[in-house]
Amino acid sequence: MKITTWNVNSLRARQGHLLDWLKANPVDAIGLQELKMQDEHFPRAEIEAMGYQAAISGQKAYNGVAILSRHALEDVHRDIPGFADEQKRVIAATVRGVRIVNLYVPNGQTIGSEKYAYKLRWLGALREYLGEELARHPQLVVTGDFNVAPTDADVHDPLAWAGQVLCSEPERAAFRALLELGLQDSFTRFPAPEQRFTWWDYRQGAFRRGRGLRIDHILVSPEVSKECQSFHIDTVPRELERPSDHTPVTLSFRGL
DNA sequence: ATGGCGCGCGCAGCGCGA
Numbered sequence: 001m002k003i004t005t006w007n008v009n010s011l012r013a014r015q016g017h018l019l020d021w022l023k024a025n026p027v028d029a030i031g032l033q034e035l036k037m038q039d040e041h042f043p044r045a046e047i048e049a050m051g052y053q054a055a056i057s058g059q060k061a062y063n064g065v066a067i068l069s070r071h072a073l074e075d076v077h078r079d080i081p082g083f084a085d086e087q088k089r090v091i092a093a094t095v096r097g098v099r100i101v102n103l104y105v106p107n108g109q110t111i112g113s114e115k116y117a118y119k120l121r122w123l124g125a126l127r128e129y130l131g132e133e134l135a136r137h138p139q140l141v142v143t144g145d146f147n148v149a150p151t152d153a154d155v156h157d158p159l160a161w162a163g164q165v166l167c168s169e170p171e172r173a174a175f176r177a178l179l180e181l182g183l184q185d186s187f188t189r190f191p192a193p194e195q196r197f198t199w200w201d202y203r204q205g206a207f208r209r210g211r212g213l214r215i216d217h218i219l220v221s222p223e224v225s226k227e228c229q230s231f232h233i234d235t236v237p238r239e240l241e242r243p244s245d246h247t248p249v250t251l252s253f254r255g256l
Numbered sequence: 257a258t259g260g261c262g263c264g265c266g267c268a269g270c271g272c273g274a
Contacts, residue, residue, distance in 0.1 A: 009262080009263065009273085010262090010263055010264075012263095012264090013262085013263065013264095034263090034273085036263070036264065060264085060265090061263090061264050061265065061271095061272095062264080062271095062272075062273095107272080107273055107274060108274085109272080109273085109274090115272095145274095147273095147274070164274090165274070166274060199274070201260085201261075201273095201274070202260085202261035202262055202263095202273095203259085203260040203261045203262090204260060204261085206261095213274075215274075242262080245261085245262080245273085245274080
Protein backbone atom coordinates (compact mmCIF):
# COMPACT_ATOMS: atom_id res chain seq x y z
CA MET A 1 0.00 0.00 0.00
CA LYS A 2 1.11 3.57 -0.77
CA ILE A 3 -0.32 6.74 0.74
CA THR A 4 0.50 10.25 -0.49
CA THR A 5 -0.04 13.80 0.74
CA TRP A 6 -0.07 16.78 -1.63
CA ASN A 7 -1.04 20.41 -1.18
CA VAL A 8 -2.11 21.24 -4.74
CA ASN A 9 -2.71 24.97 -4.14
CA SER A 10 -5.96 25.07 -6.15
CA LEU A 11 -7.29 21.86 -7.64
CA ARG A 12 -8.68 23.77 -10.62
CA ALA A 13 -5.20 25.10 -11.43
CA ARG A 14 -3.52 21.74 -10.75
CA GLN A 15 -6.04 19.21 -12.07
CA GLY A 16 -3.81 18.30 -15.01
CA HIS A 17 -0.75 17.87 -12.80
CA LEU A 18 -2.71 15.72 -10.35
CA LEU A 19 -4.19 13.43 -13.00
CA ASP A 20 -0.83 13.07 -14.76
CA TRP A 21 0.85 12.31 -11.44
CA LEU A 22 -1.73 9.67 -10.45
CA LYS A 23 -1.35 8.04 -13.86
CA ALA A 24 2.40 7.76 -13.34
CA ASN A 25 2.08 7.02 -9.59
CA PRO A 26 -1.04 4.93 -8.99
CA VAL A 27 -0.91 5.18 -5.19
CA ASP A 28 -3.64 3.55 -3.11
CA ALA A 29 -4.72 6.78 -1.44
CA ILE A 30 -3.83 10.46 -1.57
CA GLY A 31 -4.71 13.28 0.80
CA LEU A 32 -5.08 16.62 -0.97
CA GLN A 33 -5.05 20.08 0.58
CA GLU A 34 -5.99 23.59 -0.58
CA LEU A 35 -8.57 22.54 -3.13
CA LYS A 36 -9.89 26.16 -3.06
CA MET A 37 -13.07 24.78 -4.57
CA GLN A 38 -16.64 24.05 -3.56
CA ASP A 39 -17.79 20.43 -3.57
CA GLU A 40 -20.02 20.92 -6.62
CA HIS A 41 -17.02 21.95 -8.74
CA PHE A 42 -14.90 18.92 -7.80
CA PRO A 43 -13.87 17.00 -10.97
CA ARG A 44 -15.42 13.75 -9.78
CA ALA A 45 -15.84 12.18 -13.23
CA GLU A 46 -12.20 12.78 -14.18
CA ILE A 47 -10.98 11.40 -10.84
CA GLU A 48 -13.23 8.35 -11.12
CA ALA A 49 -12.00 7.74 -14.66
CA MET A 50 -8.52 7.42 -13.12
CA GLY A 51 -9.88 4.65 -10.86
CA TYR A 52 -10.26 6.75 -7.70
CA GLN A 53 -13.12 7.39 -5.34
CA ALA A 54 -13.16 10.73 -3.57
CA ALA A 55 -14.28 11.99 -0.18
CA ILE A 56 -14.20 15.78 -0.24
CA SER A 57 -14.69 18.73 2.05
CA GLY A 58 -14.56 21.73 -0.24
CA GLN A 59 -14.70 25.47 0.33
CA LYS A 60 -14.80 28.42 -2.04
CA ALA A 61 -11.47 30.21 -2.61
CA TYR A 62 -9.69 28.95 0.52
CA ASN A 63 -8.80 25.65 2.21
CA GLY A 64 -10.65 22.49 1.18
CA VAL A 65 -9.36 18.92 1.59
CA ALA A 66 -10.01 15.53 0.03
CA ILE A 67 -8.99 11.90 0.22
CA LEU A 68 -8.85 9.96 -3.04
CA SER A 69 -8.56 6.19 -2.96
CA ARG A 70 -8.46 3.26 -5.35
CA HIS A 71 -10.31 1.29 -2.64
CA ALA A 72 -13.55 1.85 -0.76
CA LEU A 73 -13.64 4.94 1.47
CA GLU A 74 -15.39 4.03 4.69
CA ASP A 75 -16.49 5.94 7.78
CA VAL A 76 -15.86 9.38 6.26
CA HIS A 77 -15.75 12.23 8.80
CA ARG A 78 -15.14 15.94 8.34
CA ASP A 79 -13.71 18.60 10.68
CA ILE A 80 -12.44 18.27 14.26
CA PRO A 81 -15.29 17.08 16.50
CA GLY A 82 -16.26 19.71 19.06
CA PHE A 83 -14.07 22.44 17.50
CA ALA A 84 -16.21 25.11 15.87
CA ASP A 85 -14.49 26.09 12.61
CA GLU A 86 -15.85 27.48 9.35
CA GLN A 87 -12.67 26.46 7.52
CA LYS A 88 -12.58 23.11 5.77
CA ARG A 89 -9.27 21.65 6.89
CA VAL A 90 -9.88 18.05 7.99
CA ILE A 91 -11.25 14.92 6.35
CA ALA A 92 -10.90 11.35 7.56
CA ALA A 93 -11.71 8.00 5.99
CA THR A 94 -10.84 4.34 6.46
CA VAL A 95 -9.17 2.56 3.53
CA ARG A 96 -8.62 -1.20 3.76
CA GLY A 97 -8.65 -1.01 7.53
CA VAL A 98 -6.24 1.92 7.70
CA ARG A 99 -7.64 5.11 9.19
CA ILE A 100 -6.44 8.14 7.21
CA VAL A 101 -6.82 11.62 8.69
CA ASN A 102 -5.90 14.31 6.14
CA LEU A 103 -5.14 17.85 7.34
CA TYR A 104 -4.55 21.37 6.17
CA VAL A 105 -3.14 23.04 9.29
CA PRO A 106 -3.62 26.83 9.46
CA ASN A 107 -0.67 28.86 8.22
CA GLY A 108 -0.52 31.27 11.16
CA GLN A 109 0.50 34.33 9.09
CA THR A 110 2.75 36.06 11.64
CA ILE A 111 3.73 35.46 15.25
CA GLY A 112 1.28 37.18 17.57
CA SER A 113 -1.48 37.61 14.95
CA GLU A 114 -5.04 36.38 15.44
CA LYS A 115 -4.32 33.76 12.75
CA TYR A 116 -1.34 32.52 14.77
CA ALA A 117 -3.49 32.19 17.91
CA TYR A 118 -6.05 30.30 15.81
CA LYS A 119 -3.31 27.98 14.54
CA LEU A 120 -2.20 27.09 18.07
CA ARG A 121 -5.82 26.60 19.25
CA TRP A 122 -6.41 24.45 16.19
CA LEU A 123 -3.36 22.30 16.86
CA GLY A 124 -4.48 21.85 20.48
CA ALA A 125 -7.89 20.62 19.31
CA LEU A 126 -6.19 18.41 16.73
CA ARG A 127 -4.17 16.72 19.46
CA GLU A 128 -7.34 15.79 21.36
CA TYR A 129 -8.93 14.48 18.17
CA LEU A 130 -5.92 12.42 17.10
CA GLY A 131 -5.68 10.93 20.58
CA GLU A 132 -9.25 9.70 20.19
CA GLU A 133 -8.61 8.46 16.65
CA LEU A 134 -5.53 6.57 17.82
CA ALA A 135 -7.56 4.86 20.56
CA ARG A 136 -10.22 3.87 18.02
CA HIS A 137 -7.93 2.94 15.13
CA PRO A 138 -4.63 1.11 15.85
CA GLN A 139 -3.77 1.51 12.16
CA LEU A 140 -3.70 5.31 11.85
CA VAL A 141 -2.01 7.47 9.18
CA VAL A 142 -2.13 11.28 9.43
CA THR A 143 -1.32 13.03 6.16
CA GLY A 144 -1.14 16.72 5.51
CA ASP A 145 0.28 20.16 5.14
CA PHE A 146 1.15 20.73 8.80
CA ASN A 147 2.63 24.18 8.23
CA VAL A 148 5.31 23.37 10.80
CA ALA A 149 8.99 22.68 10.09
CA PRO A 150 9.69 20.37 13.04
CA THR A 151 13.42 21.10 13.46
CA ASP A 152 16.10 23.43 12.14
CA ALA A 153 17.24 20.62 9.84
CA ASP A 154 13.91 21.05 8.05
CA VAL A 155 14.72 24.65 7.12
CA HIS A 156 17.13 25.84 4.41
CA ASP A 157 18.24 28.82 6.47
CA PRO A 158 17.44 28.24 10.15
CA LEU A 159 18.88 31.60 11.20
CA ALA A 160 16.72 33.56 8.76
CA TRP A 161 13.65 31.58 9.83
CA ALA A 162 14.40 31.52 13.57
CA GLY A 163 11.26 32.34 15.52
CA GLN A 164 9.25 32.97 12.34
CA VAL A 165 5.90 31.40 11.65
CA LEU A 166 6.23 27.69 10.66
CA CYS A 167 9.39 27.48 12.81
CA SER A 168 8.47 29.08 16.13
CA GLU A 169 8.88 27.11 19.32
CA PRO A 170 5.14 27.02 20.22
CA GLU A 171 4.38 25.55 16.79
CA ARG A 172 7.15 22.99 17.10
CA ALA A 173 5.98 22.11 20.61
CA ALA A 174 2.45 21.58 19.25
CA PHE A 175 3.89 19.29 16.57
CA ARG A 176 5.90 17.33 19.14
CA ALA A 177 2.74 17.00 21.24
CA LEU A 178 1.22 15.06 18.34
CA LEU A 179 4.19 12.71 18.37
CA GLU A 180 3.85 12.32 22.15
CA LEU A 181 0.44 10.73 21.53
CA GLY A 182 2.40 7.83 20.09
CA LEU A 183 2.54 8.93 16.48
CA GLN A 184 5.78 8.84 14.52
CA ASP A 185 6.93 11.30 11.85
CA SER A 186 7.51 8.68 9.15
CA PHE A 187 10.24 10.83 7.54
CA THR A 188 12.47 10.18 10.56
CA ARG A 189 12.08 6.42 10.16
CA PHE A 190 14.49 6.38 7.21
CA PRO A 191 17.97 7.77 6.52
CA ALA A 192 17.55 11.47 5.67
CA PRO A 193 17.47 11.92 1.88
CA GLU A 194 19.64 14.56 0.23
CA GLN A 195 16.56 16.55 -0.63
CA ARG A 196 14.25 16.73 2.36
CA PHE A 197 12.10 19.81 1.67
CA THR A 198 8.48 19.66 0.55
CA TRP A 199 7.73 23.34 -0.08
CA TRP A 200 9.57 26.20 -1.80
CA ASP A 201 8.41 29.82 -2.15
CA TYR A 202 7.38 30.78 -5.67
CA ARG A 203 9.51 33.92 -5.42
CA GLN A 204 13.19 34.50 -5.98
CA GLY A 205 13.76 31.11 -7.62
CA ALA A 206 13.60 29.44 -4.22
CA PHE A 207 13.19 25.94 -5.68
CA ARG A 208 16.12 26.28 -8.05
CA ARG A 209 18.23 27.62 -5.18
CA GLY A 210 17.21 24.84 -2.79
CA ARG A 211 15.63 27.28 -0.36
CA GLY A 212 12.79 25.14 0.98
CA LEU A 213 11.13 23.80 4.10
CA ARG A 214 9.83 20.41 5.21
CA ILE A 215 6.25 21.13 6.28
CA ASP A 216 4.24 18.32 4.64
CA HIS A 217 4.23 15.23 6.81
CA ILE A 218 2.88 11.71 7.21
CA LEU A 219 2.51 10.58 10.82
CA VAL A 220 1.91 6.91 11.62
CA SER A 221 0.74 4.86 14.59
CA PRO A 222 3.09 2.16 15.96
CA GLU A 223 1.19 -0.60 14.17
CA VAL A 224 1.59 1.20 10.85
CA SER A 225 5.19 2.17 11.55
CA LYS A 226 6.17 -1.50 11.62
CA GLU A 227 4.98 -1.84 8.02
CA CYS A 228 6.71 1.24 6.57
CA GLN A 229 8.96 0.41 3.62
CA SER A 230 10.02 3.69 2.00
CA PHE A 231 9.44 7.44 2.03
CA HIS A 232 9.66 9.59 -1.08
CA ILE A 233 9.48 13.31 -1.79
CA ASP A 234 8.75 13.70 -5.51
CA THR A 235 10.13 16.96 -6.87
CA VAL A 236 9.16 16.18 -10.48
CA PRO A 237 5.84 18.08 -10.34
CA ARG A 238 7.62 21.11 -8.87
CA GLU A 239 9.57 21.40 -12.16
CA LEU A 240 6.44 21.68 -14.31
CA GLU A 241 4.91 24.86 -15.71
CA ARG A 242 2.73 26.56 -13.08
CA PRO A 243 3.47 24.04 -10.32
CA SER A 244 2.04 23.83 -6.86
CA ASP A 245 4.55 25.24 -4.38
CA HIS A 246 4.33 21.89 -2.50
CA THR A 247 5.52 18.47 -3.67
CA PRO A 248 3.76 15.14 -3.27
CA VAL A 249 5.13 13.03 -0.40
CA THR A 250 4.55 9.27 -0.47
CA LEU A 251 4.89 6.60 2.19
CA SER A 252 5.02 2.95 1.06
CA PHE A 253 4.10 -0.04 3.21
CA ARG A 254 4.89 -3.72 3.06
CA GLY A 255 1.97 -5.44 4.70
CA LEU A 256 -1.02 -3.12 4.74
C1' DA B 257 13.25 48.49 1.29
C1' DT B 258 7.69 44.42 3.50
C1' DG B 259 8.11 43.18 -2.15
C1' DG B 260 9.03 39.24 -4.64
C1' DC B 261 5.04 34.76 -6.99
C1' DG B 262 0.74 32.58 -7.74
C1' DC B 263 -3.82 31.68 -6.37
C1' DG B 264 -9.13 33.24 -6.12
C1' DC B 265 -12.24 36.74 -6.84
C1' DG B 266 -13.95 39.33 -10.34
C1' DC B 267 -12.63 42.86 -13.53
C1' DA B 268 -8.88 46.39 -10.20
C1' DG B 269 -6.33 45.45 -7.15
C1' DC B 270 -6.46 43.10 -2.83
C1' DG B 271 -6.20 39.13 0.72
C1' DC B 272 -3.79 35.26 1.48
C1' DG B 273 -0.37 31.76 1.55
C1' DA B 274 4.39 30.04 3.79
